Each structure stands twice: as structure tokens, then as C-alpha cells.
Amino acid sequence: MQIGCHKKLLEYLGKKPQPRSPEEDSLLGWSATLQLFNRRRIILVANDETRYNFIFYGIKKGDLKNFDDLLLGGIRSCFEQECISPAIFDKYIAETAGGAAIKFTKSPSPKITARLRELLSSATQFQSFFSLKTLLQFHITPSLNSNTFLPDEYCEPIRRTFVRALKKRYGEDIFASRAVELEITLGTSNVFRRRIVVPIQYNFRELHYIIVTAFGWPNSGFLKHFLKYNYWLEKDSEGRPLSKLESEEPAPSDISYESRLCYLVTLDEVFSKYSAITYNYRLEDGWAFAIKLVGFQDNHDKPYPVCVEGSVFTLPVSFSEDPPGSFDIDHVNDQLEKMFYKG
Incomplete structure (x- = not known):
């Protein structure tokens, strides 16, 4: 696989540029650039045709000995993020020049170099989510690729461009991902219950x-974005948390347990270890949802989460003021598709 590199990146990697294979399809090529941001090094890597991109943040010299593996892992994560079949990824890698062997070259063109600068500038708007706890900033990849702004030319969202290019090359049937099936219940009652399948x-x-979408707050976006929530993974014998995922960083004085930010933890990591956790939403109101692992699916064929069943009611925004509404599974799945699928 060819990785076109800006001069500063080649120097940092200690690599001499190798000759490019000019006949390679631009969909199979990727390019990368290096920049200092807040005294930390960012490496942005983007697909030459579609602009689909990801970043490494806080990379150090010691990380470079495994940089080839990091690059392949980053590209693989792009396919996983869009729920592309592993078989399609393997076929894609086999078609690149040199296959999985990385070949570092000069940037393929000034246009690509300028594009990388634009993408890097756009990426810095998500700086509040940059984390030194992971080199690959996987948690902001969807946001990076929802961008539609490009000077002097029309462009649809980058994610859509990437998926459409892969469909054109490999056919419509490109989605197959591992997913987790979860049953979520408010309190101890089955009145408010959903079963969902999530990559x-x-x-x-x-x-x-x-x-929040599955339980039906269609007109309450402020609830989704601004109320605090957390997940309890483990409790002690007295019901106090031993391990929590937080929606925002807690004050150091408040921490008497293991705490991680929820956007840095994947479902795979947690449900490979736990069969049941607690989701606390609207903390001031004490809404506690039991989340139970039903099982794993190996070939989820949708590039977004789906709700497969649920009780007859949606949750009211306020129990004291609003009666519960009726549950419409088709409406819920339409909302989930619009929220998470950009193809």
C-alpha cells in the first residue's frame, strides 16, 4: 500500500521516499501529513479519492517502530466504522500496490497536499475531544468525516462519498459487522423496555x-446533549460504584472509583467482560436503566444500529406532566438510520 507523505512527515519518520506506482487507483491510495498542535504531534491520514480521514494524536518517536501496523489499523478502523465487511477490507488491501506492505512515497500532487491542510484545519474544531489515552482518535472519526465543506467545489459528506465509492467497486452488498444485542429496561418494570442491536x-x-432515541424523545434534543449521564460497570457490596463511564470528566475530588470517559470506550471492550451494566440518565431524577447482554451477532447487515423489539410505551419527558406515548418501531429505526448512516 502506498502512503503519500508530506516532507516533514518523511523526515520525522526517518524514511526516504520510494517511487510511486502511478497506475494505482486513487481509491486505493492514502496520504498523510504531520503538524504540531498544542505541543503535541498530529498525523492526519486521508484517502486520496474520497478524503475519508483519521488522526493520530500525541504520537511520539517510540511509537514509530510500529507505525506500519498503526497505519493499517487506522485504515481498518475506517472500514469498521462504516460497518464494511472484513472480507471487503481484505479484498481492498490485496488490490493495493504491495498489499499490506507499506510503501512511503512523496505526496502524489500539490492538490492532495492542500487538501490535507484543509482536513487538518477542520479536525482541530474537535480538539476538546482529543485524548492522550489513545493514539488513534477513533471516537472522532465519524465527526471528521461528516464534513461537507470544501472550497470552490460541491461535495456530499465524506462518509457518503467513501461508502459509495466502495459500493461502486465491490457491489451493494458490502455491509457485515459484528454487533451486540442488548436489552434495556427502565427500573424493574417491563413497561419501558427496548431490545437493540448495535455494531x-x-x-x-x-x-x-x-x-434516548429508542425510548422516544423526538422533540427534546436538549435532553440528549446537555443532561449528564453515566454507566456503572461494577458496584461494591453496598451498591456504590467501583467502575464508571462518565459523560464528562469528573472533578478529581469526586473520584473514589475507576473513571473513564464514555466516548473512549467501545461496546466491544465492555461487553466482552460484563453481561449486565447500569445506565443512569437524568442523574438529578434518578433514572436507572438495566442493560443486559443478550448476545453477539457476527453478520449484522445494517450500517447502523436497529431496534428489534420493545414495550408499547415511549418514555415521557416528564412523568409528572406528560403521559407516555405509543411505541412505533418503524419510526425509531428511521430515526436511528438518519442519525448514524451517511451512505
């Missing part, structure tokens, strides 16, 4: 949006 690479911030 395992989703993080717990995304799961929050899925749950």
Missing part, C-alpha cells in the same frame, strides 16, 4: 444517543 465498535456516548 460493537460504537462507543458509549453513541449508545447514549441510541437509547
